[in-house]
Amino acid sequence: MLEGVNVALGVTGSIAAVKTVELAHELRRRGAEVRGVMTDSAQGIVHPWAVEFATDNDVVTEITGEVEHVDLCGYDGWADVFLIAPATANTVGKIAAAVDDTPVTTCATTALGADTPVVIAPAMHEPMYDHPGVLEAIDTVSEWGVEFVDPRIEEGKAKIASEEAIVCDVARAAGERPLEGDHVVVTSGATAESIDPVRVLTNRSSGKMGRAVARACYVRGADVTLVHGVVGPRPLASDPERGDVPYADVRQVETAAEMLEATREACDGADTLVSAAAIGDYTTExxxxxxxxxxxxxxxxxxxxxxxxxxxxxxxxxxxxxxxxETSGDETAMIEQARATLERTGLAFVVANDASVMGADETRALLVHAEDAARFEGTKAGLGGEIAESIAAILAP
Structure with missing residues (x-):
């Protein structure tokens, strides 16, 4: 998702700075190169050596005659995006007022002047987040084009957003946005039909493919609605390992009828629909x-x-x-079935895959258009990107 992207990571004096090491690791796992910038207050919470270890780069702790802020975030600077995570109320207010008295605020002013994308993930106590001056500062900086990753309001605190949310917004800020202004609806997961109060008819879909498409469309600028069926057959939110879904407005459903109704509503004003869910073919009383x-x-x-x-x-x-x-494993048969569906319903294209990839992170698929078919083999995240690019080409003016 972040392959080839240079991220300057600003760290300020919120207790959420303890999460910086893992955030830096996650950015690098997604393909980014990371360099840290720290305020004095942040260094009282997490040592620069820890950030150096996490980024595998020297950390900027002061602005010297080497003009580190210009090197990182100025015209032709190293960074493709300047991420401040966590950002305190104090830091947000200083950025809004162009006060440059820390390495982080100095880099922010430089980035804004050089038109380098800036992403801010605030973290503070909830009363501070609700302060009129802080809210005004957020509005001011947002009007300048800064992307804010909304915090999680829990236990009287505006806690820093999840790593998934931050990574997605960094990728969205750093990359091209061919789907900006478009509303994409994606269905994902499985549906379940009740047999009795205990048992259901369902299938093996994990919803990974649909979520990968939704994430890829969001990163490319789209507003995304995800109509998500039950998984396993638990709802998405019940599985902490899957985390939240910050890249989409999620409508959780269970039955095929509920998925159809939710999709109908979501498609009101939508620009495209990606029907990736494994919807049950049968129901019972x-x-x-x-x-x-x-x-x-x-x-x-x-x-x-x-x-x-x-x-x-x-x-x-x-x-x-x-x-x-399909379950045959025969590519020719899969293409024929896909084309029959494509022609019967007038689809833009069909993604044909084998049932053996259900629940896996890797996939093999065929992108079947009216005149040709392209083979894909790799991660579902990669396939999600290919599908999003194809959608962007279809929706291009």
């Missing part, structure tokens, strides 16, 4: 009481509505990207 075990049962299955068919009927001009999962 839910029993009011738990079915007792040890007895033979026959379930009467009824087909669910086809989401892309319904949306196409209602929005004939909306570009729709479909997914087609």
């Amino acid at each position: 839910e029993r009011a009481e738990k079915l007792r075990s040890g007895q033979e049962r026959t379930l009467e299955l009824e087909p669910t509505s086809k989401l892309i068919d319904e949306i196409r009927d209602e929005r004939p001009d909306l570009p729709i990207v479909g997914f087609k999962t």
Whole structure:
């Protein structure tokens, strides 16, 4: 996501500075080169040696005759983006007033003057965040084009945003935004149909592919709505390992009918729909009481509505990207099935993949258009990027 991006990481004197080492590691894991800049107050919380270790670069702790601020953030400076994480109320106010009395604020003023993208992740106690002067400073700096990563309001504190949120906003600020101004709706995950109060019919989809597409579209500037089905069959928010979804407005659903209705609402005014969810093909009448075990049962299955068919009927001009999962492993057969779906529903293109990739981080897929098909093999994040680029090409004026 951040391959080839140079990030100057400003650290100020919030207790959230203890998270800086892991944030620097995460930026580097996503492909970025990182150099640290620290205020005196930050050095009282985390030692510069720790930041040096995390970034594998020398840390700027003072501005000297080498004019480090210009070297990092000036015209033709090293940094592609200046990230301040965490940023205190004091620092935000100084940036708004162009007060340059720390290495971080001096780099910020230089970056703003040189049109280097700036991303700020504030962290402070909630009453400080609600102070009219702080809110005014945030509004002022935002009007200058600075991107703010909203904090998490918990326990009376405006806690620093998650690493996922910060990384996504850094990537969005540093890269091209071919989808800026576009609203992309993505469906992801699985649906589940209740058999009784305990049991459901569902499938093995993890939702990783849909979330990868949503993230890639957000990074490229889109406003994203993610209609997310149950996973495993727990809802997304119940699994702390998956973290939050800061790159999208999430609508969580369970059944195929709920997903169709939520997608209908989300597509009002949307520019494209990516139907990546594994929506159940069948539903059954839910029993009011738990079915007792040890007895033979026959379930009467009824087909669910086809989401892309319904949306196409209602929005004939909306570009729709479909997914087609097969189990044969035969590429020719997969392309034929994908083209049949593409032609029947008038899709922009179809992503065809094998069911064996469900739940995995790696994938193999075919991007099937009316006239050709392109093979992809790699991570789902990589495929998400390819799909987002194709959408940008379709939506380009």
